Each structure stands twice: as C-alpha cells, then as structure tokens.
Amino acid sequence: MSASAGAAVRVPFGALALDYREKKAAIDAAIARVVERGWFVLGEEVAAFEKSFAKFLGASHAVGCANGTEAIALALRALGAEPEEDVLLPANTCGPTLAGVRMAGARPILADVDEETLTLDRASAEKALTSATRFLLPVHLYGSLADVEGLTALAASLNLTIVEDCAQSHGALFHGRAAGSFGAAAAFSFYPSKNLGAYGDGGAVTTSNPKVAERLAQFRQYGWTRRDYAEQEGWNSRLDEIQAAILSAKLPFLAQENARRLEIANRYDAAFAELPLRRLAIRPGSVPARHLYPIRTEKREALRAHLAAQGIETAVHYPVPLHLQPAYAFLGRKPGDFPVSAKACETLLSLPLYAALTEEQVETVVAGGTSFFVEKG
16 A cells, blocks of 8 residues: 555544444443442442453452552552652653652652663662662553563562552463563553543552452542541542443453454564664563554654654653653652663654554554655665
C-alpha cells in the first residue's frame, strides 16, 4: 500500500467509543443490573470482579480500589511501609508511580532503566539502594515485563519486598506466570485507556497473602474492621459497583484483545525491522500485553508531523523525566542523572496500538512510518 493510498484512512491513537459499541450489549446490561439493584458501593459487583480478576491472574486475592495511584499506596501501606523507608522505582515511568509512594508516606528513590526494554535495570537499582531501602517497585511499562528474574534475585539477597506496578500490563506473562504474581503485592489501574479499562477511574491490588488482603480491604475504607470502627487510619479508596460491573463485562474479552494487540505489534516489528529506529526489546520467555507500541528516533518531531499529515495520531510517553519535573525537585537530582531514561523522554514516540485497529489502519501506520524514513533517510 502506498503512503498516498493510506492518507485517506484516519488512525486515531485510541478508540474507546468503538470499544463500547463492540461490547454494548454486555456493558449496558452490567450497568442496568447495578442501577436496578440500587447498591452502588462495595457490593456484589465488586466482590464478583475481584474474584474473577484474581482468577484471571492466578492470584489468591484482588482488592478493588479507586484508582491505580492509590493501588500503589495501598499496597505499600498494607505491607507496612514506614515514612523513614525508601521505595526504589524507575526514573522512566509516569508520575502516578511516584505519587503512590508519596501517598503511602514512604520516600521514593530513582534508578535508571536498561537500554533495550526501558524498564528498571538491576545494576542501576543495586547502585541506587540505600540503607533505608525496603521496597522495589518495578514498572511493567508499555505492557512488557520488567526484569522479574533479576529483580527478584536482588530482592531476595537483601530482604527487600517487591510491589509490582502493573498499570500497563494486564495479562502479560513470563514463563506462563502473569504480571502481578511475582511480588508481595501488585497494583493495577483500570483507567479507560488501559488494556482492561473502566469508564472512569478504578484500580486493584492483587496479593497471595491473606493477611495483606485483609489489611487492603480495611485501608481502602477508612481503616474499618467493622462499620464505623477503625483500628487504624485508612482512606476512602473504593471501586464503585458500576465500574466493577463494567470491568466484569469486559474481562472475558481481554485475552483475545491482548492477542490482537500482539499480532499488530508483530506486524509493526516486521515492517520496521530495517528502518533506522529503535524498537522495544521483549524479554525471552515473556508474552507482553502490548499496551503501547513505542519507537525511538532522533527525528521524533518530524516523524510525528509526517504521520499527523496522513491522519495518524501518535503520543509521547513521557516528555519530561520525573527527576527534572519541578514537583519532584525534593529528590535532589539534576540533568545528566538517569541518562537512559532522559534519552527515552527525548526520542520515544508511541504509535497507535489497540485491538479495534482494522487491517487498513495497520497498513496505513506501516506505510506512514516507512515512507518517512524512505523520504527523509
């Protein structure tokens, strides 16, 4: 297909309205069920979704909460994080990861990521450790798993606790084990654009420790051990019934849609293999969820303009590294720190990738990316 032929095909970066239309009957029935029942917070729908989501991941427990940021905070709180303890996380991640650590009252410290996957690098993590570090918080970014083998070994050698950030990795696998099953707890986001997305905010924490699950259920609702009785402070961080019902309606589609995402990503991989750009490396033994399809090029802005002119929307994940944002000046870092993360912020561009993309749209993206490098060199 030529670039000119593809120009007539618009490729939005996401298609949430189309996703609804494809699942309309199931979602409408789920919402109606909640409204007709008249119970809107922490009822049958939340309990049912927690059970089915835990089963999908192979976890013993899932505890719904208000959003992915609070899922990180709740996981750390339930595992006993204290204000004087450090939580190590990658510099290449979205702000909510760091915000969740701050909400839990712990201290965030950053480490760089590896060149190939842009996820937390074990060697950099080991160098960044402090005497107060108690937690590792790897992020399974773009739908690909972090170095769970290396980081698990590091954690075991130093008696550290792993909390996984799985906001972008619903259903990703490593040697058959799901993202979210490698740490003491794992945080998930159900923001609408996620592979499993609600129609508003939502989150969950998974764990195979029943005591941690019990504490999570308390912390998400004021610290109550029974109604109106709190033995410790908690928050209001509840997953509501309508969002839980929607998630339950969408969960049966997740595996199939992840497979479609992987198919599209493989198509991009094959088409772009010989072009002068960097693609994300996938760890051997893993099956990514392919939440995003990032490429890296020094010509990002020119490529982005070229694709936009052909009706192809793109996004940048993420434009400014955490340590250079004003809100996080307290970290005491400077330009030149975390060079791999900083370079990713300067060169990374995300191409459209979601299950509802048509073959024509996929070919349009392929043609657009290829034509740019043929024309520009």
